Amino acid sequence: MQIKRLAVVGCGTMGSGIIQVAATKGLEVVGVEGTRRQAESARARLDEGLAATLGRGKITAEQAEAASTRATFTDNLDAIAGSDLVVEAVYEDVDLKKDVLGKIDKIVAPEAFIASNTSTIPLVVLAAATNRAPQVVGLHFFNPVAAMKLVEVIKTPVSEPDHVQAMVDFARFLDKSPVVVNDVPGFVGNQLIVPYLLDAIRAYERGVADMESIDDVIALGFNHKMGPFRLSDLIGLDIVHDMAASMYEEYQDPRFVPPVLLKQYVRLGLLGRKTGRGFYTYEDAS
Ligand SMILES: NC(=O)c1ccc[n+]([C@@H]2O[C@H](COP(=O)([O-])OP(=O)(O)OC[C@H]3O[C@@H](n4cnc5c(N)ncnc54)[C@H](O)[C@@H]3O)[C@@H](O)[C@H]2O)c1
Numbered sequence: 001m002q003i004k005r006l007a008v009v010g011c012g013t014m015g016s017g018i019i020q021v022a023a024t025k026g027l028e029v030v031g032v033e034g035t036r037r038q039a040e041s042a043r044a045r046l047d048e049g050l051a052a053t054l055g056r057g058k059i060t061a062e063q064a065e066a067a068s069t070r071a072t073f074t075d076n077l078d079a080i081a082g083s084d085l086v087v088e089a090v091y092e093d094v095d096l097k098k099d100v101l102g103k104i105d106k107i108v109a110p111e112a113f114i115a116s117n118t119s120t121i122p123l124v125v126l127a128a129a130t131n132r133a134p135q136v137v138g139l140h141f142f143n144p145v146a147a148m149k150l151v152e153v154i155k156t157p158v159s160e161p162d163h164v165q166a167m168v169d170f171a172r173f174l175d176k177s178p179v180v181v182n183d184v185p186g187f188v189g190n191q192l193i194v195p196y197l198l199d200a201i202r203a204y205e206r207g208v209a210d211m212e213s214i215d216d217v218i219a220l221g222f223n224h225k226m227g228p229f230r231l232s233d234l235i236g237l238d239i240v241h242d243m244a245a246s247m248y249e250e251y252q253d254p255r256f257v258p259p260v261l262l263k264q265y266v267r268l269g270l271l272g273r274k275t276g277r278g279f280y281t282y283e284d285a286s
Helices: 014-026 034-055 061-070 092-107 123-127 161-171 189-205 211-222 228-235 235-251 260-266
Strands: 005-009 028-032 072-073 085-088 113-116 136-141 149-157 177-182
Touching: 005 014, 014 028, 014 034, 014 061, 028 034, 034 061, 034 072, 061 072, 061 177, 085 092, 092 113, 092 123, 113 123, 113 149, 123 136, 149 161, 161 177, 161 189, 189 228, 189 235, 189 260, 211 228, 228 235, 228 260
Parallel strands: 005 028, 005 085, 028 072, 085 113, 113 136, 149 177
Antiparallel strands: 136 149
């Protein structure tokens, strides 16, 4: 099945990135947010993302303009009717996602696909909230979506090979490099990266070194683009917290318990780049 009409529900950091990439490739995309005001912010996020990609010389001004006009934003979920694929990218909260997926399931045609961009929640839990479990898959994009090539395509025990292939083809159409992964909490990427981020926070809490020094060790010593504190700020500290909590819930492994310092930052609303301050302070927050 070829995806011609795309909808994205939840147009924050990830959702707006997915919309940007799809609209740049020529798809008409409907973006749904919780309120009209949030829908307006989502439009602004898309346009900022396009401007940044234009600034890096990856697209022309005409392409940015055309992509912007292919996206529409609304707070009315009914606007997703007629979509071949709906990508859910709301907060990493299992009850919220189940509620949203159940609603999506009632609106779109029976043959449509529903994908979740969840980082850690088992797809089977989300699929069970719908009446189309075989057509519910994971499409796990990476942040920032416009720049990162990887998409983990998550299959469940009831995914048909042609469903998985349709999602692989869709990811390739977006110029991404899909990797098919089984439905285990955290999949491949977050199962490995989340304990690393949490260990870095615990090392700081134990007084091993300050945040900048820990970041420098990883960036300079291991040739990573950024260390764990800058990466956590990029991901969003609330998302790091929720990923950890969700994986702890599933594995009951103390490695996944969210550190106290992370909880404190989240409770203070210091969520990283997206709020202008997390472990570091950012001048150019969007
Ligand atoms: N941030 C990352 O690095 C990253 C990477 C890969 C996957 N993810 C996953 O993507 C999902 C979204 O993460 P994010 O970083 O974009 O979060 P975010 O907080 O930036 O965006 C979430 C958006 O969902 C919207 N929303 C909440 N409830 C809604 C509803 N009922 N209807 C419509 N919109 C609603 C919010 O208004 C917000 O704009 C999460 O599942 C997260 O785990 C995040």
